[in-house]
Amino acid sequence: xxxxxxxxxxxxxxxxxxxxxxxxxxxxxxxxxxxCVHKAFDVGxxxxxxxxxxxxxxxxxxxxxxxxxxxxxxYVLATKxxxxxxxxxxxxxxxxxxxxxxxxxxxxxxxxxxLYQCHRYDPNTPLEETMTAxxxxxxxxxxxxxxxxxxxPAQIQAALGLPNVEKFVSSQPQYSxxxxxxxxxxxxxxxxxxxxxxxxSPLAQGVLTGKYKPGAPPPSDSRAANDKMNGFMSELxxxxxxxxxxxxxxxxxxxxxxxxxxxxxxxxxDRRVTSAIIxxxxxxxxxxxxxxxxxxxxxxxxxxxxxxxxPALPQAARA
Numbered sequence: 001x002x003x004x005x006x007x008x009x010x011x012x013x014x015x016x017x018x019x020x021x022x023x024x025x026x027x028x029x030x031x032x033x034x035x036c037v038h039k040a041f042d043v044g045x046x047x048x049x050x051x052x053x054x055x056x057x058x059x060x061x062x063x064x065x066x067x068x069x070x071x072x073x074x075y076v077l078a079t080k081x082x083x084x085x086x087x088x089x090x091x092x093x094x095x096x097x098x099x100x101x102x103x104x105x106x107x108x109x110x111x112x113x114x115l116y117q118c119h120r121y122d123p124n125t126p127l128e129e130t131m132t133a134x135x136x137x138x139x140x141x142x143x144x145x146x147x148x149x150x151x152x153p154a155q156i157q158a159a160l161g162l163p164n165v166e167k168f169v170s171s172q173p174q175y176s177x178x179x180x181x182x183x184x185x186x187x188x189x190x191x192x193x194x195x196x197x198x199x200x201s202p203l204a205q206g207v208l209t210g211k212y213k214p215g216a217p218p219p220s221d222s223r224a225a226n227d228k229m230n231g232f233m234s235e236l237x238x239x240x241x242x243x244x245x246x247x248x249x250x251x252x253x254x255x256x257x258x259x260x261x262x263x264x265x266x267x268x269x270d271r272r273v274t275s276a277i278i279x280x281x282x283x284x285x286x287x288x289x290x291x292x293x294x295x296x297x298x299x300x301x302x303x304x305x306x307x308x309x310x311p312a313l314p315q316a317a318r319a
Contacts, residue, residue, distance in 0.1 A: 001044025002293045004274045007169035008194030009145045011114055013076050015268050015293040017047035017198060018286070019277035024050075025058030028281045037066050039283035041075070043290035049172075049198065049277050051080035051119055052104050064109035072110060078170075078198075079104050080149060082119035092122035094133035101142050115170060116143035121155045131165040138166045145169045147198070153185045160193055168195050175199035175273070177208060177266050177309055178241065187272045196274035199267060203278070207236045208263035210249055214239040244312035251304055257295065260285075264292035266305060 003012045018040040024033045040048075048067070050059045060079060067075070081100045084090035089099070101116060116137060122130060134146045147170030148156070159168060171190050173182040175197070187197065203209055245259075252262040267276045280286045297305075 001290060003046075004271075005196070006115075006145075006198070006274045007190075007196035008167070009169040009196075011076055011145065011169075013047040013275050014045045015275055016045055016264065016290055017049050017078075017275045017277045018045050019200065019279045020048075020050040020054050020059040020063065021200070021279060023059075023279050023281055025055035025060075025062040030062075032281060032283075033062060034066050035283040036280045036286050037063070039286040040280075040290075041070075043287055044293075045286070045290060046074065047076045047078070047275055049078045050108075051083070051117075052085060052100055052107075053080070053083035053119065056085060057103070057107050060104055060107035064107050068109055076114045077108065077110065078115035078117060078147070079108065079113050080117040080119040080172075082122060091125055092118055092130040092133075093125045094129050094136075097130065097133040097137060101137050105142060112142050112144060114144045115147050116145075117147040117149055117170065117172060118151070119149050121148070121151050127155075127158055128162060128165075131159055131162050135164075135166040147172060147195075149173070149200075153189050156186070156189055156195075167193075170198050170274070171195050172198045172200055172277075174201050175267065175276075176202050176204045177263055177305065178204045178236070178245075178312060180313070183270075187270070191272050197270075197272055198275050198277060199273055200277045202267045202276040203260055203263050204236050207241065207245060208248070208259060210245060210252075210259040212242055212245075214242040214246070241312040244309050247308035248305065251301060251308070255295075255297075255301065257292075258288050260289055261292040261295060262297075262305075264289060265295035265297050266302070268292065268295075269297055269302065 002015050004015060006013050048063060050063055052060060081097060082092055137143045138146060146166050147168055149172035171186060173186055175182050248259060248262060252259050264276055267273055278289045
């Protein structure tokens with residue numbers, strides 16, 4: 001496993017991070033979930049990403065239990081705040097940020113998180129209020145650094161322009177071979193300001209593993225077949241996309257890589273990406289994904305990937 005520095009922070013994180021959206025504390029059996037966390041550490045992953053809203057606290061509680069007894073300085077822990085935890089508990093107001101960080105720390109069984117992220121932008125709270133509250137969280141020692149997920153360039157720029165507040169060190173956008181939009185504006189803006197990318201859905205929710213075939217039902221043990229975890233997958237599973245993805249198979253085979261390894265190596269080709277978050281339901285998936293760290297893809301391979309995926313990409317991503 002190779003490691004990269006996260007933006008202008010002093011955090012050194014593994015090129016792959018273990019995520020917990022839809023899986024731990026809900027979609028995956030407890031024994032399997034624990035095995036995935038243990039395997040992550042075995043293969044050198046030191047970065048764990050979660051959020052208060054995952055399972056409405058269940059993912060954080062699970063991680064708090066499974067990480068208990070492991071040296072706190074041996075891993076980097078990130079969580080998020082924004083989405084509703086109850087009808088009245090949501091958003092990025094100062095009151096919510098202070099309430100939710102305390103609740104997250106209690107569930108996680110720790111005094112601090114390394115990274116506290118705004119899960120989305122809150123248009124209903126003044127940005128100054130949000131940034132001041134996040135700064136207070138850092139000053140209180142409850143978080144070492146702050147980040148955001150899926151903010152627009154204008155929103156990022158506005159936060160960067162505020163005086164006397166903590167600066168963001170991380171951005172968490174969706175990014176994969178099939179979803180390249182952050183490359184246009186978010187990546188360069190963040191790179192100019194010492195903000196690293198921690199990308200989510202690098203395997204396009206499993207589609208880039210090649211296990212979903214055009215015209216065929218999803219495998220019974222897959223995310224797409226699980227009603228608890230397939231709510232965001234309909235567009236990704238169109239025959240147009242799945243047919244294009246199948247054409248990646250010969251490329252992966254020629255490099256002696258799994259499809260997942262090829263997709264993750266493609267993500268990590270860009271040094272602006274600090275880490276890619278993987279979601280695993282079996283420890284074997286963790287080990288397979290981890291082997292993508294350190295894989296270099298030639299310019300010829302990258303060009304061939306672009307060629308075979310062209311029919312599946314939005315027009316803007318083909319330019």
